[in-house]
Amino acid sequence: MVAGAVLCLAAAVSLQVARDRIYAVREQAAERILYVRSGEAARRLTLDFDALAADVYWIRAIQHYGGDRRAGSGDRRYELLFPLLDLTTTLDPYFTIAYRFGAIFLSEAYPGGPGRPDQAERLLRKGIAAQPGKWQYYYDIGFVYYWHVRDYKAAASWFQRAADQPNAPNWLRPLTASMLTTGNDRAAARFLWEQMLQSDQEWLRRNAERRLLQIDALELIDQLEAFVKRYPPPPGEQLTWEWLMRRSPLRQIPTDPTGTPLDLDPVTGHVTVSRESPLQPMPDLDRRSTR
Secondary structure, three states: OHHHHHHHHHHHHHHHHHHHHHOOOOOOHHHOOOOOOOHHHHHHHOOOOHHHHHHHHHHHHHHHHHHHHHOOHHHOOOOOHHHHHHHHHHHOOOOHHHHHHHHHHHHOOOOOOOOOHHHHHHHHHHHHHHOOOOHHHHHHHHHHHHHHHOOHHHHHHHHHHHHOOOOOOOOHHHHHHHHHHHOOOHHHHHHHHHHHOOOOOHHHHHHHHHHHHHHHHHHHHHHHHHHHHOOOOOOOOOOOHHHHHHHOOOOOOOEOOOOOEOEEOOOOOOEEOOOOOOOOOOOOOOOOOOO
């Protein structure tokens, strides 16, 4: 009987994988339904195979997030993301990746994600309830408050709570002090993402690399805007990179760290990252220089 149940569950997973290969990534509206929304009901239905069922729901959450992220702007809804993550972590309360990556997915600003840092915090608090001594969950909530909510006092409080947990790294306490004294500056943001570079998860490392390139772009933009102000065009002439290359030491159109040309507003002189750049959407960080 047990062997039969395992075979049935394995067949269900295989069927889901085959379905996703055969059919289009986007689901029909009628298919975007969770027939089981209660985690406790799902646990009763899966008998003693909670961990296997959690894996299935986790895969489904990733598919849902990725499918909506690649969809057209009007179809990016992410409405099943939190219910799927909630089911996953109810079936397996110790599913660390689901808590941590799920919080990243949930808090990502629209259109890259649903823009729900409140749901990210709710998910991570659920993880803390299951494993109160896991410092990473406290740290992740602090990161959500810092990066997405822009509440630096709350972020510092959560970083402090993370530092108080057993086996917490020693760099958390200086981070808390920095957060309380500097608030919204790029130095703190750079420090946070550099710590993420040490993760054993490749996806998280790639995300950190991209965020650090965004910070590099913001600092380059500060330098360029200061440069542009020194060379105002004569009345009636538009400010362009071409004009600056004729009238200043500038020898080529500046690019962001990905090699994409930066945009220059001909009226205000503001420099921005191109809409075509892989760095978009850019974070709304404080424009203060940290040098």
